Amino acid sequence: MDELSGQLKEKLAALAEEYIRMLPERFREIRDALVMAERDGSAGSLPTLRLLVHKLVGSGATFGFKELSRSGKVLENRLEKLIENGEPPEPEDYSRLREAVAALEGLCEEGEPEELEELEAPDFSELRQGPDSKSNGGGSLSEKKIIHLVDRTGVIASNVVEQLGYYGYEVEEIDDLSIVRRKLESGGRRLLIVNTEHLLHDKELSAGLSAVKRHYRNKLGIIFVSEHEDFMTRLQAVRAGGDAFFLLPLDIGRLVDKIDSLVSRVEAAPYHILIVDDDPEQVAYYAFLLQQAGMVTSVASDPMKVLSILIESKPELILMDMYMPGCSGIELTALLRQHEAFVGVPIVFLSFESNKEKQMEAICRGGDDFLTKPINPDYLIQVVSTRAERNRNIRYFMERDSLTGLLNHTNLKEHLSRELLRASRSETFLTFAMIDADHFKRVNDTYGHLTGDRVLKNLARLLLDRLRRTDIIGRYGGEEFGIILLNTDVTAAEHIMNEIRENFSRVIQQSESKQFFVTFSCGIAGFPECADASTLTLAADKALYSAKENGRNRVVVYHHQEIKG
Numbered sequence: 001m002d003e004l005s006g007q008l009k010e011k012l013a014a015l016a017e018e019y020i021r022m023l024p025e026r027f028r029e030i031r032d033a034l035v036m037a038e039r040d041g042s043a044g045s046l047p048t049l050r051l052l053v054h055k056l057v058g059s060g061a062t063f064g065f066k067e068l069s070r071s072g073k074v075l076e077n078r079l080e081k082l083i084e085n086g087e088p089p090e091p092e093d094y095s096r097l098r099e100a101v102a103a104l105e106g107l108c109e110e111g112e113p114e115e116l117e118e119l120e121a122p123d124f125s126e127l128r129q130g131p132d133s134k135s136n137g138g139g140s141l142s143e144k145k146i147i148h149l150v151d152r153t154g155v156i157a158s159n160v161v162e163q164l165g166y167y168g169y170e171v172e173e174i175d176d177l178s179i180v181r182r183k184l185e186s187g188g189r190r191l192l193i194v195n196t197e198h199l200l201h202d203k204e205l206s207a208g209l210s211a212v213k214r215h216y217r218n219k220l221g222i223i224f225v226s227e228h229e230d231f232m233t234r235l236q237a238v239r240a241g242g243d244a245f246f247l248l249p250l251d252i253g254r255l256v257d258k259i260d261s262l263v264s265r266v267e268a269a270p271y272h273i274l275i276v277d278d279d280p281e282q283v284a285y286y287a288f289l290l291q292q293a294g295m296v297t298s299v300a301s302d303p304m305k306v307l308s309i310l311i312e313s314k315p316e317l318i319l320m321d322m323y324m325p326g327c328s329g330i331e332l333t334a335l336l337r338q339h340e341a342f343v344g345v346p347i348v349f350l351s352f353e354s355n356k357e358k359q360m361e362a363i364c365r366g367g368d369d370f371l372t373k374p375i376n377p378d379y380l381i382q383v384v385s386t387r388a389e390r391n392r393n394i395r396y397f398m399e400r401d402s403l404t405g406l407l408n409h410t411n412l413k414e415h416l417s418r419e420l421l422r423a424s425r426s427e428t429f430l431t432f433a434m435i436d437a438d439h440f441k442r443v444n445d446t447y448g449h450l451t452g453d454r455v456l457k458n459l460a461r462l463l464l465d466r467l468r469r470t471d472i473i474g475r476y477g478g479e480e481f482g483i484i485l486l487n488t489d490v491t492a493a494e495h496i497m498n499e500i501r502e503n504f505s506r507v508i509q510q511s512e513s514k515q516f517f518v519t520f521s522c523g524i525a526g527f528p529e530c531a532d533a534s535t536l537t538l539a540a541d542k543a544l545y546s547a548k549e550n551g552r553n554r555v556v557v558y559h560h561q562e563i564k565g
């Protein structure tokens with residue numbers, strides 16, 4: 001589907017090849033800088049190391065090495081933290097840095113051949129590396145987000161540290177606001193949990209909180225936790241800049257919801273734009289503009305190929321040329337609008353055509369907007385990103401389950417079919433896991449349906465945190481979830497799911513003042529042992545049934561000689 005001019009393609013391929021060739025050298029420099037930093041012992045030599053890592057992150061992104069760039073960013077953040085801290089790093093800091101560098105390097109070695117092969121395609125989002133290094137599913141490189149806790153009584157810490165850990169948050173206790181101030185001054189964001197006890201006894205802290213909050217309104221979230229529900233305590237919390245107020249004992253699920261929304265964990269993926277145009281130079285130019293603005297582009301110079309691209313990679317907006325050989329942009333738009341699946345995808349025309357009647361016709365036949373060339377790059381980017389964003393929002397609500405925000409049944413199944421095709425093409429493993437909450441009827445009967453809903457939300461949230469970004473998670477039915485683990489065989493998947501199962505069984509569920517625990521059972525089946533979607537789901541379902549039969553709270557792997565249906 002790549003129709004970029006041969007010259008540009010060659011240039012891109014040559015650049016990417018050179019990049020891959022130089023990777024070992026980049027890592028050697030990084031390792032050397034780490035050795036030097038450790039020898040030096042102060043935080044003063046860390047900036048050199050950070051710069052090297054930063055360059056690796058940036059160039060990785062340019063050439064489509066998404067995971068390398070993402071994991072590299074985590075390492076960069078960690079270095080930034082050490083630099084900001086200013087103290088000489090501890091020996092274990094260095095060993096953690098060494099581990100992270102080694103893991104990054106491992107990522108490149110695993111991914112190399114596929115990246116070169118995939119360079120044939122213009123869509124950078126398709127340039128993927130091989131198996132994700134996070135084979136333990138817990139994500140050795142997934143940095144925990146830090147939350148500061150001010151609580152000299154120790155009551156909150158004993159409640160939240162372990163529990164928030166299950167949702168990917170690390171709680172760091174502090175005694176005053178100096179760390180928070182430093183972080184905010186350097187442009188970061190912070191989240192604080194504060195015991196209201198201190199508002200009574202520490203006037204300096206109260207005044208400090210409200211001053212910092214006034215100054216960094218949107219960059220600082222403050223959650224107050226209290227044993228008292230009286231009006232005055234709540235008023236003091238509001239005056240000290242509180243965004244939320246929670247009573248002890250804490251309902252962790254609700255607390256996590258609040259933290260999520262304050263921290264806004266959603267790191268938006270780039271918009272994916274399909275450029276339909278037969279002129280390679282212009283394609284290169286517009287693709288370049290959009291990519292510079294952080295978007296990902298695919299190209300179709302042949303209008304006949306647009307349908308297959310739409311089905312395969314679901315772009316979020318089409319930038320449509322008016323005149324192409326074989327089929328005009330207007331005809332293609334009319335054709336796409338007759339497909340139920342593509343009624344909603346935004347189509348923006350971009351053409352030299354200045355005839356108003358022609359422009360009108362393009363809109364009447366299904367175009368959303370008509371932009372004329374030459375166009376101001378900022379305006380183009382604004383129009384494209386605004387429309388892509390709206391489309392993404394609409395799609396989100398159509399494809400997701402409203403309680404958990406996970407993919408709904410239909411979409412999970414669509415993903416499964418698509419990913420199976422991909423796995424079979426690239427001869428990689430794929431595992432499908434089915435999860436079903438244990439004795440869930442009893443949970444509803446004992447604590448009520450609303451509490452049951454909350455438990456399902458907690459489970460969804462835990463899955464989102466514990467699995468990799470590339471894994472696909474959906475709500476299969478009521479209290480049943482389905483997970484597609486890409487590039488993962490059943491043995492690795494069993495390990496991952498067991499870890500998640502154990503974590504979930506330790507999560508405290510809350511119903512008013514009562515606390516309880518819930519477990520789940522899980523059935524696993526893998527490709528290529530099961531070759532198509534229906535065999536795979538049936539096999540996972542059988543394994544799940546066997547997990548239930550054998551006592552629940554367990555993971556069972558399907559092997560056809562062992563489980564008889």
Ligand code: GH3
Nearest residue numbers: 436437438439440441442444449452453478479548
């Ligand atoms: P098992 O361990 O065998 O899976 O037992 P179970 O009680 O979980 O299974 P069963 O199929 O008997 O009951 C499932 C329960 O899940 C009954 C249904 O009301 C409840 N459920 C399904 N969807 C939802 C939901 O969205 N919210 C709540 N609160 N409950 C739900």
Ligand code: MG
Nearest residue numbers: 436437438440
């Ligand atoms: Mg159940």
